[in-house]
Amino acid sequence: MKHILITGVSSGIGYTSAKYFIEKGFHVFGSVRKEADAQRVKSELGDSITPLLFDVVDEAAIAKAVEMAKAKLGPDENLAGLIANAGIHIPGPILHLSRDDMRNQFEVNVFGALSVIQAFVPLMRKTESQKPGRVIHVSSTSAAIPLPYSSLYAATKSAMHSLCDTLRRELMLYEIDVIDIYVGPVKNDMVSKVSIYAERYKDTDYYHSITARLENALKNTIPKGLTEREVAKVLHDTLEKAKPKHRFAVNKDWFNTWFLPNILPIRLLDKILAKKLQLRPEDFAANKAK
C-alpha cells in the first residue's frame, strides 16, 4: 500500500487530489482544520482517507499528527509523497495591508508549509522495500508573474520557490526529491471568496482598479482555467514519474498567461498591466474627478 499526505483537503485542489489518489489505489492522509470537515471528508471519501486534524501554523498539532500517521504505517512502510497544498490568499493593495496581514500570509503559506515538511521528513526516508518519498509543493504562476493586489500571496510563493530549491539540495542527503509546481488559474470558487474584499477598499484610490482586476478574472481568467481534476492528475503523475522535472508550470491559456508575460520586457509588461487594470496616473486622476 502506498501512502501520501495532502494538506488542506477540506475543499479545492486538496479535496479533488485526495479523491484522485484514492482512485489510483493510494491511502491518503489528509489534513483539515475542523473536526466537522474531518468527518465529512471521511464519509465522502471512505476508508482510504485518514483525516489528520491540524492547522499548518500549529506545530504541536502537527507533531501529534505525525505520531498518528506513524502508528498507521506498517513496518517497513513510508510516506511516498507529501503534497504541500494548504494555503491562503490575503489580497489587497500593499499600501493598505497591515504587518499582521504579512505575518498571517507568510505563517500559513511559508512557515506552516515548512513545519509540515520538517515534521514528516522522517516518515519519508527510504525503508528496506520502499523508495524515499517526494515532496510536491503546489505553487502558483504568480510566483513568476506577480500581479497587483496579490502581492503577499505572490511573495509567499516566491519564498517557497527559493525554499524548494534549498530543500531539494539539502534533502539530497536522504534522497528525498522536492518538486515545485506553478499552477495557473483554476476554475473554482476562490473568486467569490475574494470579491467581498473589494468593498474594504472603497475609500482608497485603488477601488476602481481592484474592481477591474476582479471583473477581468471572472470574465477571462477563471473560465479559461484548469479544472481541479486536471491539477490532481498532474500531481499524481509527478509523484509516479521516474524522473520528474524539479519545477514546471501547468497552465491552460499558456500563451497569454505564461509565455507572453515571461517574454515581454518588464517595463512594457508594467504598462500593459497598468492600462488593463486602470493603474495609470490618469486613471487615478479621472476617478478622483468623478
Place this chain on the structure above:
Amino acid sequence: MRHIVITGTSSGIGFATVKYLIDRGFFVFGCVRTEKDANELRNAYPEQFSPLVFDLVEEEGIRNSVKEVEKHLDGQPLFGLVNNAAAVVSGPIAHMSKEDMFYQFEVNTFGPLNLCQAYFSLLRGKEGQQPGRIVNVTSLSGEIAMPFLGPYSASKRALMSMNHTLRREFYPYGIDVIEVVPGRVKTGIIEKLSDAGSKYDGTDFEEPMRKRMESAMEMREFGLEPEVISGAIHTALTSRKPKYRYVKPDLYFKGYRLPTMLPARMIDRVLGKQMRLLPSFLRSK
C-alpha cells in the same frame, strides 16, 4: 538639497553608501539600531547626515522615524528610500525553527514593506513636486539558493516578488521601485554568519554545515567592494530612465550566468558534492 533615507548603515553596503551619497551632494538619513552606531556615524559625518535609530521589527520605531524626517524636510519632498538593511539566518532548513524563520522575514521582508508604506506620503510629495524613488537591495541568493542559506534566500526572493508588485501598484503615483541585486560583497554577510555554526551539531547536517562555514570564512576576502553596489544604488536613484533592476554579481560568468543557465539538477549535484550533501556521505558515516 536631495534627501535620502537608507536603512542598515552601521556597516557593509549601507555604510559605504552613506559616504558615496554625501560625496555627491545628498543629505542622508541613515537608519541604525543602536545609539552607539548613531554616534559613530554622527562623528564620521558631521554634515549632510542625520541618524535614525529604530529596529525594523518594530512598527512604532518606523513611524517615529517618519515624523523625524518629515520635520527635517519641512515641506521638501523625499528623494529616495533605500531598503538595504538585512539579517542573515543560516542553517539546515530541516532543523530551522519557526522563530528563526519569523525573525528572518520580519527584518528582510516585512520591515522593508513597512517602510515603503510608512514613507509613502513623503515620497509622493505634494502637488507639483517630483515623486521620490524606492530602491530595494535584494541578493543573488534570491536567484541561486545555496544550501544552509535557506531562510535568507527565501526572504530575499520574497522581496524580489514584492518589488514587482510595489512597482506596479505605486505606478499611478509616479513612485518608481527599483531593485539592486548584489552578488558576494567583501565584509558582507559572512561577518554575520559565524554564530550559527555549532547549533546544528549532532544532526546529519553537522559536517556539511561545518564545511559550509569553513568555506565561507575562506571566501571572506573575495567579492565586490561595497562601493560598487553604492554606485548601482546611486544610478537607480538618479538615472533619468532607470532599469527595473540592476544585477551586480561578483563574478559575472561563474557567479551569475552559469548557475542561472545550467539545468538545476546539475547544479544540485555540483553543490551536493561540494557541500557533502550527496546520499553517499550519509552512508559513509
